């Protein structure tokens with residue numbers, strides 16, 4: 083919710099009746115709600131409609147969500163450790179269904195009453211022909227009956243609920259607030275023409291109705307307007323960034339000189355693919371125009387992006403500029419450093435490395451070389467964008483595996499020279515169109531849609547845990563043929579300690595299958611000192627270790643062509659894109675490669691589907707679309723935390739038609755009134771100005 087100072091909406095939330103300082107503090111911490119406006123922007127995530135109660139017998143395989151009314155019996159606890167859960171049977175006069183809880187078990191035990199009458203709501207899943215609802219929302223029948231018409235349901239958190247702010251309380255607080263707020267406090271920010279063209283409700287009306295709709299239609303109308311506004315503001319920011327790029331002067335690379343040509347003719351270890359050549363041509367055209375390049379190169383794992391990056395850097399050198407390449411992890415930076423140094427060795431071009439572990443004298447020398455220009459190319463991590471790093475004349479910045487970096491970090495590269503350098507962003511994650519429009523809407527896009535010739539498709543197998551002995555036997559055969567093997571363990575964010583322990587347990591198990599007198603095993607994980615991690619990684623890269631036991635630190639970019647098997651432990655705990663990335667670590671040499679997905683025995687339907695997707699396709703785009711569909715963009719791209727994609731009400735996948743509309747409208751508006759000078763655009767400009775870091779609106783106006 084946007085609000086300007088002096089407006090009632092910027093009043094601190096603690097002053098609202100029923101809140102007070104303590105709850106205000108918690109609201110801020112838990113849900114980022116600190117003003118009246120923020121509370122208004124905490125939209126209900128669904129509505130509770132007493133008029134729509136289904137019967138158990140109506141549920142079929144197509145049912146997604148359902149609301150039922152009936153009694154609960156057989157509440158019991160089962161399973162142990164991670165699998166501990168509470169099950170119960172819920173029935174009405176037509177049939178029964180299972181309810182299951184994996185979390186907040188003590189709360190569930192305390193609150194649920196055997197033979198109690200409830201209204202339940204939740205997502206139906208089916209297993210072996212019987213239906214169940216996991217973590218249903220429960221409402222006692224008495225409370226459900228007290229409700230008339232349509233009621234908003236808000237998200238809350240365990241801590242807030244404990245402090246007396248349940249999902250129900252938000253409705254009450256919002257009601258109190260709306261009694262104080264007048265239509266004039268919530269002025270329209272969208273130009274009138276857009277409201278008309280797209281049939282959008284007014285802003286004040288939409289905000290009132292999204293919380294307290296009289297009926298379903300009102301709720302839909304309000305949500306439509308708010309989603310549209312949210313996507314439109316985002317697209318306005320992107321359109322503005324894009325506009326800035328198109329008018330941003332850049333260095334002119336008008337020479338294709340000795341470095342580029344000699345490398346191309348004499349040093350390239352293979353012929354470029356058609357796609358690689360096309361992308362290089364696009365980069366050459368971009369950098370010769372006098373405008374700053376902002377280009378995204380999208381190419382599936384193994385499509386050969388590194389060589390494109392290297393040759394782009396040579397182009398910079400040929401024109402008297404320095405170049406840098408930034409990777410998201412130390413391991414990747416080291417690999418790139420090594421690879422690029424080797425590629426460029428015949429040309430006698432010094433390449434430096436700069437990461438968090440480069441310190442003391444070595445670091446001083448790198449900084450000096452970059453500042454005086456004696457080092458033309460530096461490869462590293464985000465250590466490169468630190469303020470202490472000064473270039474003599476940076477002309478080209480390559481950012482590998484972009485989705486690990488925020489937009490803000492990309493922007494810092496701009497400040498490394500008097501004019502911003504050309505920026506080449508490379509990503510191996512195929513990005514569905516709707517998401518690309520949002521994350522990279524300000525960039526020009528090139529696609530490397532062709533793999534180097536002679537690659538064999540990777541064979542992907544899904545095996546339950548009880549095939550472990552056979553799988554290990556297979557690994558031994560492959561190692562016997564001179565190949566190397568990755569064994570990867572999952573990382574669970576909630577418990578780093580547990581991860582570490584499960585990795586160590588896994589390592590012990592690997593050692594018991596592969597005795598140390600015959601097999602050399604290296605291990606890398608996030609808790610190691612960078613030095614130690616590097617040493618272990620090097621052993622594997624150089625072929626001194628047969629097996630690399632790892633967490634997902636190897637997820638991106640690592641290149642060991644002799645490794646032919648990727649074994650993924652507890653594969654059900656990985657997301658699709660992550661599995662695809664991991665699989666991309668093999669199949670880089672001439673040998674037949676394998677990816678084996680080991681899973682527990684009783685994995686759920688969704689996990690099973692994920693494994694099937696992996697087995698059935700190696701097309702990164704298909705996998706990315708599936709992933710987005712199954713998990714949603716925040717989880718897939720880790721953007722929820724990074725703030726690039728903070729959407730409150732719109733959903734990039736489900737609302738993609740609105741996204742297209744709003745993008746179109748934003749581009750048109752920026753074309754007509756780039757500085758938003760027209761009187762009817764003033765409110766919009768103000769709202770955009772309030773949006774914070776991603777908006778660079780003020781730069782242009």
Ligand code: ADP
Pocket residue numbers: 352353354355358381382383384385386387388389510534535639641643670
């Ligand atoms: P990614 O796009 O995943 O970063 P890399 O740049 O690491 O892929 O390339 C993967 C492998 O393919 C490397 O071993 C690289 O040397 C090789 N490679 C790249 N381009 C070609 C090509 N045109 N022909 C043959 N091999 C290539």
Ligand code: MG
Pocket residue numbers: 387388482510639
């Ligand atoms: Mg790469």
